[in-house]
Amino acid sequence: MSTSSSSTSSSKRDELFTVVWPGRPYxxxxxxxxxxxxxxVFSENAVAVELCLFDAEGRHERxxxxxxERTDDIWHCYLPEARPGLAYGYRVHGPYRPEEGHRFNPNKLLIDPYARDLVGELRWSDALYGYTIGHKKEDLSFDKRDSAAFMPKARVLETAFTWGEDRRPQVPWADMVIYELHVRGYTKTHPGVPGPLRGTYAGLACAPVIDHLQRLGVTTVELMPTHSFVDERHLYEKGLRxxxxxxxxxxxxxxMRYSASRKVKEFKTMVKTLHSAGIEVLLDVVYNHSCEGNHLGPTLSFRGLDNASYYKPSPEDRxxxxDFTGCGNTLNLVHPRGLQLVMDSLRYWVEDMHVDGFRFDLAPALARARGKVEHLSSFFTAICQDPVLNQVKLIAEPWDLGQDGYQVGRFPAGWAEWNDRYRDGVRAxxxxxxxxxxxxxxRVSGSSDLYEVAGKRPHASINFVTAHDGFTLDDLVSYNGKHNEANGEDNRDGNDNNLSWNCGVEGPCDDREVRALRARQKRNFLTTVLLSQxxxxxxxxxxxxxxxxGNNxxxxxxxEIGWIDWAPTPEREALLTFVRRLVRLRRSHPTFRRRGFxxxxxxQGTPIKDVLWLTPDGQEMRAEHWQDEQARCFGMYLSGAGIPDVGARGEPIQDDDFLVLVNAHHDDIGFAMPEIDGEPWSALLDTTCEDGQPAAGPLYRPGERYAVRGRSVVVLARDAVGLGWG
Incomplete structure (x- = not known):
C-alpha cells in the first residue's frame, strides 16, 4: 500500500506533503x-489506516x-508542513464480516470522530453504503464504489480566539429561567436581524435578540442540537430536512448550516456575546446514537472506523x-474509547467553546451496560469525578426506549431532569x-416525592409544559389532536397523548369567546410554570x-412551520407583556424559587407553616379534600418568613407572604381569605385580565371572598406595592 493514491493522482507531483513524522497518539x-x-484516530480492529488529504474545498483527493504508527490502538502521524484549513478524511482497512460485528470498507471515506470543523455537505448516494444497495444479501454484500465525492470532509481548525474577559454567568440553579430555542428557527424571520444573519449563530448574537431575551428575564438559553448532523435519506428524498x-x-x-461566516469562531462569538449579557448557554447534546442508523445505514464515520468498538451489538446477533434510542443504534460507552470520546467532546465544548452545561438527549442510554441502566455506570462515574464537567449544569432527558428506560427521579446527585410528570400533570x-x-x-411545590428522598433540592426538577417535542403553547390550547400531514407520514408520527384541549374549536378560530379562553389558558399555563418550585x-x-x-x-x-413567526399582533404583544411581568415577579421573590423543599x-421563629393548602372555604385541606375526585380548585399559602435559605453572606432570607388561588373549574368560585395573622390581602395577578394585572381594588380581609373566575389563577400578597409586577 503506497502513500499516494493512483485513483486520485497520476504522479508524486500532486502530493501535498513529502515529510511524515511519527507523531503522537494524543x-x-x-x-x-x-x-x-x-x-x-482510534481503531482497535483495523489492519491499516490511511489519511486522505483534499483540496481546500474538500472536492478532490490529493x-x-x-x-x-500505532500506539494502544491509536493510529497517528505528524505532518510538519500542514496548516489549519487542511481538509482530510480516513479510509480504514480490516475485515468486512457484519455477522461478527466488523464492517470495514476502505472504499468509504470516513469523518474523524474528533473533527472540530467540517467543510462541504453530505450528498446522498448509494456509494455511501458499505454494502450494495438492492443486493439480495443486503448488508452482507460488499460495495466497492468510492464515497469521497459525496462526503463532507474534516478540516484542521485554528483554535485561536480572543475571549478577553469572558466569564461564565454561573446563575444559581434556583434563579434560572431556561429558554429552549432553535438557532435557525429563532431568528429566521426576526425583523431586527439583518437578512444575511438570520438563522445563524451571528443572528442569535444580534442586539435586538439579546434585548428580547434580557427583557423577557431569561437567564439561560438551551440550544437545540448544534453538533454537526445530517439529513436522513428518507427526508432528503421527500424534499424535507x-x-x-x-x-x-x-x-x-x-x-455549519447555522453559521453565516462558515467559521467555528462565529459560535464562540455568540457564546461570548450572550455571556456579556449575563445569559448562560446550554447545549442539547445527542451522544446516545449516531446518524449511521441500523445495520442497513450508511458508512460515514464510526461504522467504518471500528463498528465493533463504537456501537452496542444486539445480544442475539452481532x-x-x-437500539435503545429508536434511531437504529446505540453508542457503546462501556468501551473505554467510546466513553473517552464523549468525555473529551464535553470538555471541549466547556473549555474551548465556553458553554455552561448540557441537556442530554435520551440520557439513560448513556448509562446502559449489559442492557440495563446502571446508576454506577462508567459514564456517571466519569462525569462525577471530572474536575471540569462536575462544575457545569447537567440536565437529563431521563428516559429512553429500552427496558426500564423511564428514570425520572433516579439520576445521580448533581443532575437535574426534565420532569414529564410535571408536564403531564399540569396539562391534564x-x-x-x-x-x-x-x-x-x-408538582407545583417542587416534586419532593421524586427528588427529596435522594437528597436533592427542588432545582432537580426542570418544570415545563411545552418543549420542542410536542405542541407549542398556542397549539396546546387550540388543537385536540395532532396535525402532522406536512411530515409526509400520513399523520402517523408524533405523540397521540397530548393532553391538550382546543377550547371548543379545532384550530384557528375567529370566535371572540374561544380566543379569550385560549389566551387565558395560556396565561394559566405560564403562571403555573413560573410560580412553581x-x-x-x-x-x-x-x-x-x-x-x-397543530404539528406536534x-x-x-x-x-414557516418550525420557524418562529415574529409578526406583531395586539394579542401577541399583550402575552409578551404578561410573561415579562410574570418572570419579573418570580425573580423578585425567593418565595417562588426556594432552595429547599x-x-x-x-x-422556628415563625407562627405558621411554610406552606398551607387551602379549600375554597379558606380552611386547611384534610385527607378527604385531597381524595375528592371532583375538586379542581385549591389555594396555596406561601410564608415569606418560612424560607430556610440564607443569602450569599449567611444572612436570613425574608420575603412577602403570597396566596395563590388556582381554579380549573369552568365555574367561578368565591374563595374565602384564610384566617392568617388577621392581615388583609391585595390582588396582585389575575389571569382573567389580558395583561394579568387586576385593577386596583379593595383589600381582602380574613373571611372575605375573592371571586376566582373559572379556569384562572389569582395571586394575592400582603402588600402589592413594590412587588416587582409592574
Missing amino acids: PRGATWDGEGVNFA QRILLR NYWGYNTLAFFAPQ RYYA YWKGDAGLIGEIAS GVPMLLAGDEYGHSQH NAYCQDN FAGQVR
Missing part, C-alpha cells in the same frame, strides 16, 4: 500546534498517507445493533381532568403565541 483528532498538525438536529455526525464540530389539570389536586400540588423552562416563541399549526413533531419542518410544618 490528543485525538487533527491538532495544529503552531508548527504542524498531529493526526490521531494524497493518501499510510499511518504506520432534519430541522431539529438529533442525527449527529460529529461531536466536536458545530453545525450483525445487528442494540388545566384540561379539566378529575382527581388531580394531589398530583398538581406535588423548581427550574422553569419556556419554549421559545410561546411568549409570543407561536403556532406550528416538526422535526423535519425547516420552514417545603416541610409543611411551622418553622
Whole structure:
C-alpha cells in the first residue's frame, strides 16, 4: 500500500506533503500546534489506516498517507508542513464480516470522530453504503464504489480566539429561567436581524435578540442540537430536512448550516456575546446514537472506523445493533474509547467553546451496560469525578426506549431532569381532568416525592409544559389532536397523548369567546410554570403565541412551520407583556424559587407553616379534600418568613407572604381569605385580565371572598406595592 493514491493522482507531483513524522497518539483528532498538525484516530480492529488529504474545498483527493504508527490502538502521524484549513478524511482497512460485528470498507471515506470543523455537505448516494444497495444479501454484500465525492470532509481548525474577559454567568440553579430555542428557527424571520444573519449563530448574537431575551428575564438559553448532523435519506428524498438536529455526525464540530461566516469562531462569538449579557448557554447534546442508523445505514464515520468498538451489538446477533434510542443504534460507552470520546467532546465544548452545561438527549442510554441502566455506570462515574464537567449544569432527558428506560427521579446527585410528570400533570389539570389536586400540588411545590428522598433540592426538577417535542403553547390550547400531514407520514408520527384541549374549536378560530379562553389558558399555563418550585423552562416563541399549526413533531419542518413567526399582533404583544411581568415577579421573590423543599410544618421563629393548602372555604385541606375526585380548585399559602435559605453572606432570607388561588373549574368560585395573622390581602395577578394585572381594588380581609373566575389563577400578597409586577 503506497502513500499516494493512483485513483486520485497520476504522479508524486500532486502530493501535498513529502515529510511524515511519527507523531503522537494524543490528543485525538487533527491538532495544529503552531508548527504542524498531529493526526490521531482510534481503531482497535483495523489492519491499516490511511489519511486522505483534499483540496481546500474538500472536492478532490490529493494524497493518501499510510499511518504506520500505532500506539494502544491509536493510529497517528505528524505532518510538519500542514496548516489549519487542511481538509482530510480516513479510509480504514480490516475485515468486512457484519455477522461478527466488523464492517470495514476502505472504499468509504470516513469523518474523524474528533473533527472540530467540517467543510462541504453530505450528498446522498448509494456509494455511501458499505454494502450494495438492492443486493439480495443486503448488508452482507460488499460495495466497492468510492464515497469521497459525496462526503463532507474534516478540516484542521485554528483554535485561536480572543475571549478577553469572558466569564461564565454561573446563575444559581434556583434563579434560572431556561429558554429552549432553535438557532435557525429563532431568528429566521426576526425583523431586527439583518437578512444575511438570520438563522445563524451571528443572528442569535444580534442586539435586538439579546434585548428580547434580557427583557423577557431569561437567564439561560438551551440550544437545540448544534453538533454537526445530517439529513436522513428518507427526508432528503421527500424534499424535507432534519430541522431539529438529533442525527449527529460529529461531536466536536458545530453545525455549519447555522453559521453565516462558515467559521467555528462565529459560535464562540455568540457564546461570548450572550455571556456579556449575563445569559448562560446550554447545549442539547445527542451522544446516545449516531446518524449511521441500523445495520442497513450508511458508512460515514464510526461504522467504518471500528463498528465493533463504537456501537452496542444486539445480544442475539452481532450483525445487528442494540437500539435503545429508536434511531437504529446505540453508542457503546462501556468501551473505554467510546466513553473517552464523549468525555473529551464535553470538555471541549466547556473549555474551548465556553458553554455552561448540557441537556442530554435520551440520557439513560448513556448509562446502559449489559442492557440495563446502571446508576454506577462508567459514564456517571466519569462525569462525577471530572474536575471540569462536575462544575457545569447537567440536565437529563431521563428516559429512553429500552427496558426500564423511564428514570425520572433516579439520576445521580448533581443532575437535574426534565420532569414529564410535571408536564403531564399540569396539562391534564388545566384540561379539566378529575382527581388531580394531589398530583398538581406535588408538582407545583417542587416534586419532593421524586427528588427529596435522594437528597436533592427542588432545582432537580426542570418544570415545563411545552418543549420542542410536542405542541407549542398556542397549539396546546387550540388543537385536540395532532396535525402532522406536512411530515409526509400520513399523520402517523408524533405523540397521540397530548393532553391538550382546543377550547371548543379545532384550530384557528375567529370566535371572540374561544380566543379569550385560549389566551387565558395560556396565561394559566405560564403562571403555573413560573410560580412553581423548581427550574422553569419556556419554549421559545410561546411568549409570543407561536403556532406550528397543530404539528406536534416538526422535526423535519425547516420552514414557516418550525420557524418562529415574529409578526406583531395586539394579542401577541399583550402575552409578551404578561410573561415579562410574570418572570419579573418570580425573580423578585425567593418565595417562588426556594432552595429547599417545603416541610409543611411551622418553622422556628415563625407562627405558621411554610406552606398551607387551602379549600375554597379558606380552611386547611384534610385527607378527604385531597381524595375528592371532583375538586379542581385549591389555594396555596406561601410564608415569606418560612424560607430556610440564607443569602450569599449567611444572612436570613425574608420575603412577602403570597396566596395563590388556582381554579380549573369552568365555574367561578368565591374563595374565602384564610384566617392568617388577621392581615388583609391585595390582588396582585389575575389571569382573567389580558395583561394579568387586576385593577386596583379593595383589600381582602380574613373571611372575605375573592371571586376566582373559572379556569384562572389569582395571586394575592400582603402588600402589592413594590412587588416587582409592574
